[in-house]
Amino acid sequence: MSLGFSILQTLKYSDYFGFPLTLEEIHLRLIGVHSSRPILVHTINQMLIKRLIEQSGNYYHLPSHSGLVARRHTRAKLSASLITRARSLASRLARLPGVLAIYLTGSLALDNGDDTSDIDLMIITQRGRLWTTRLLLTLATSLLGLRRTPTSHHNSGKLCLNLYLTPSSYLLPSPRRSLYTAYELIQAIPLYDPHNTNSALLAANPWIHSYLPNFPLPTPTGSDPEGRAQPRQYSVRGGSDPIGRTIESLCYRLQLLYMHGKLTREYITPNSAFFHPHDPGKIILHKLTLLK
Template sequence: MEAQLAKILLYFDVFSYPLTREELMQFSGLPEERASQVEESLERMAAKGWIKQEGGFYYIGPGDHFVKRRIDGNLLAQKRMKAAQRYSRIISWFPFVRGVFLSGSISKGFMADHDDIDYFIITEPGRLWLSRTLLTLFKKIFLLNSYRNFCINYFVDTQNIFIPEQNIFTATEIVFTVPTFNLSMHEEFLKTNSWTLRYYPTFRQNGNHLKENTPLLKVFLEKLLQNSLGDRLENYFLKKSVNYIRKKFAKMSDEEFTKAFSIKPHELRYLPNRQQFRILDEYEKRIKDFEKLTGLNLGPDLVQQIDEK
């Protein structure tokens, strides 16, 4: 059990994020009847100096400020959740949007002052780039191109919700997504990515932040554009978007650009690999350091790197 708990603590330590006993049990898939055993294991690890305990939180890293940082970040996330719900509802009003989930920091219940609110958006097949263009125009015109409450950096369509990179980083990002529009789509998303159960056997977010309604204008626009005109606009916006993004990041080599973006008819992802590699490398290093310090064997490697493009 100590190895099981240590792996979870080590991963969240990469983000300087201490965990409670309850969270450790949720993330590890341990049932409530084993709470006393978990408590004993944590106390033993703390007594040996392997982990630190402060105010009901556990962590491994050296920072004494971790707990205060987490509490402050949790409070800020709660405050900004209203904006996240409001803009999720607005996103859901746009034509061909089929699912809206919160991702990134706010989905973990934590935000730093500089963090944007990230959205994972699922669209109708063949209309991803039309939807994305309309949402981008809204951001540029009405939000003065501000990303703070409206960072729309991840799009897939309903036929491509399987995420191929199977590692603890991607699993964490998937299971922590918070559904704000279309709970059934979120359930399908999790079911399609059932490989995440290897990392989080039981943990799932709830649907407490759902905002559901479909305005008549959305229905009308979808009927208006579900034809050859819509097809032509989709292809046009895809080509224009690729050219715009490539021009915006012209300083990148072709190889760097390919690694930094995933741009396909059914998908748009910014920096899909770069952050994963950095975090997974750091996690693997911490596992090795912890094993050397404690003599524990943390078991099979859960990092599983992804192939670079």
């Protein structure tokens, strides 16, 4: 893939979300090709001369799509209150047993939400606690009316807890590795992360470089990404003791039973839960015929 083609593909992908990019964003989000900044700037200037792309202020976009710049500014303002809400809710949810970290994902992580956006969250739980913690989070958000459900009519500001991982499952499985998930990982904003799971999570997924070779990934440290010392004593016993393992196994089986007949292409294991029935990235790439 040539650098010019990569730049065009990168802008096409972001254009699908109505999101023009700055020079720095193009450099970090460049699809499939590694490039130094000077060479990138030179190539972009050549593409501007040939009118293959356009520039509006600090933003680059496809030809005749300059209106996306104003849209990006508008969406950034609309996103601000929802991100504030997300931080507030995350601080409350973090008090529940087993929660190791909470990340904001999706459009809001890019300040690209609108007045109908829900709040997508990725939850990192302690080892052996995923399904116990998920049950507690589901009950809490449902009782408080915070959780988005399939039958919800007004989803603005509702929580969508659609991805759960533990330190044992930081490395995403092959079926879940795609350009879309690579972007999701590098864009995710830690709302609660006292143990710096973000560095460990990114370092555990070097495959990201096969899609986004310019993005700087942390170097694996070899230390326990969860931390040896526990931050607090929990009322629900963890997965390292017999009672905790029994509770976790029961929670896993009960939730699998509840989800039976409802699952389509979700990816569920004892240590991970991907509640995206369809990979949006594959749908987007197919529509735009970006990559094979």
